[in-house]
Amino acid sequence: MSEKNRDGKRTARERLAAEREKQKSAERRRRTLIVGASVVCVLGLAAVIGVVAANSGKDDSSDKAGPVVAPSGAEGEDALAIPVGKDGARSTLTVWEDFRCPACKAFETAYRPTVHELAESGKLKVEYHLATLIDGNMGGSGSRNAANAAACAQDVGKFPAYHDVLYENQPEETKDEYAENSRLIELAGKVDGLDTPAFRTCVEQGTHNSWVAKSNQAFQNGRFGGTPTVLFNGKNIYQDRSMTPEKLKKMVEEAHQG
Template identity: 80%
Template sequence: MSEKNREGKRTARERLAVEREKQKASERRRRTLIVAASVVCVLGLAAVIGVVAANAGKDHESESSGPVVAPSGAQGKDALAIPVGKDGAKSTLTVWEDFRCPACKAFETAYRSTIHELTDAGKLKAEYHLATLIDGNMGGSGSRAAANAGACAQDAGKFTAYHDVLYDNQPEETDDAYSSKAKLIELAGKVPGLVTPSFRTCVENGTHDSWVAKSQAAFRSGGFTGTPTVLLNGKNIYQDRTMTPAKLKQLVEQGDQNQG
């Protein structure tokens, strides 16, 4: 083989290697963009996996019996809202969520620090309503058990911290890991001072199960389309494709100034 032919083949191999590297780089960029889009979680992207129709599937409202025991400090109609922040805040963020819902976790990932900042500053009051949509659509009882455990944490004055732990450790949507009360108590160990005999009893006995069922019924009757449903002063901002944590902060601070 002539030197010229060898050189030509070498050049062709080098071009092929360069092209492969370009393709690999392009694929890495594509994957990065997909991950980034998931983390940013622009509120209007209701197609994110885990957003489920409120009237789809069989829910578990009827499976909870016994007295309706609202968690300590619950507010609003039928005491179905768990409040976070100061009552005097000028803006109210209403969140309907399901601890098994991946889209709810995506919302938390993107907006948690902003919500904490605004509630801690007294500019925003958050009201959390717990739903059990994934139980109805995917089967199982993890949504209900986790919601009950969240209400038990509210009784102990540690709802926010435990709420965050549940999302940080959320299992796959098809994995009903949160149906294990032992698992929920184990995760509570990540919140200092939460695991007490009263908390264990509350989780194991499903003290707030009927309250959770009533909250789910309110979600269905409210005509909402899925979780998370996020309302700022009554306006559904989850449907706003331009919404970002920075925009949410701006809206809340403007409202605080206008009403100050």
Template identity: 75%
Template sequence: MSEKNHDAKRTARQRLAVEREKQKASERRRRTLIVAAGVVCVLGLATVIGVVAANAGKSGGGSGPVAAPSGALGKDGLAIPVGADGAKSTLTVWEDFRCPACKAFEAAYRPTLHELTAAGRLKTEYHLVRLIDGNLGGTGSLRAANAAACAQDAGKFPAYHDVLYDNQPEETDDSFADNGKLIKLAGKVNGLDTPAFQKCVKDGVHDSWVEKSNKAFQAGHYSGTPTVLLDGKNIIEDRSMTPAKLKQTVEAANKR
């Protein structure tokens, strides 16, 4: 590996670590605010329930039947699979399209994941969540996840997934909440921008599915996004993990 490539990968790993620390700090601040506001929440519970009932559906949350995207796997059909079924290694990714740390992970690992997937050595199962919507407000995480699920229906999930990260707005910019923007980005994927895709996006066909996936993420007590498990082992928490080591681990598993 050239020194230039080594430096680039090291920089990407450092950026991922920085973004994860920012996310953890944001979560700690949010928890502090929740604790500080606890008495007010209890006293105002009846009012809050009334407001939530009055605004049901206006926030973009899914309240209809759960419609899993085509080909979804796993418990409750919450995983979008990419790669050969016969691959001996499985990468499980919990991600949020508004999450800058997820984009940093993409920058560092995407070429390796594409290479291993194309070779039939790795299958990736994507779980889409809306962590940033909860932390910062808005619906961009939900809308983008629904659009990605619509792309899965069209057989275009991998390409659209990459387009969303390549065009990710700033974390505080909720521009993914605009269905028009998501449909425009679909134009970057050959054959995706169809009337069926547009209707799926605008109707929020998979909103309830995204909400169910988000609840599963919360129930798993994961520390944040991205959470990336290689055959069940959290590689984000492994400080020694690099794209090269990931490739070596997967190839060793395929030789066994």
């Protein structure tokens, strides 16, 4: 074989190897994007956390922060928790969530019937804390606007129903549909008695935006791994891979019996 032919074959092999490596790199990037955008809602490295902090509470129409107005009935430190259930319950479920977060929707879908049953029976109190993680990670204001709308619903005692409607109609994580107040008001029509002039004004003026920003800051200060973060009587149970709705119900029943 001539030296020229050997050089030609060597060059072809090198080009083929380079192309294969290029394809492998593209596949690795594709898998990373799928995991990052679709599977879990997690905090990234310090740079991403900085973006979350910088974007929290921002409004597309105005960068000016208004007064911190907590929704009616909010409880806990700085009135950042929206309570559902009875105060006399022996068990408390603390949920940190983001209405744009698909993992939060997955948790809601799996646990909602059990949580509703336990809360309505007086055995479990749920404290919802709202975060804007996805706005910070992916841009937009849907997390913030949806949280504000949910707080507006709390003002008139409609938070639980509207909370569920927001998850039932959650857009794809990459589509910031909840940034549109018109969409949030449209969904309020699915809750009896919620779509009122007062609710619309609250949503359109972003009455609770600064409260949402303060809630999100508390989420960051807590150094939680991501949303949802679910605590049962102070213990993080969402990280427990053996946790199921049935196991949660058993834990609540045992605590209720003392």
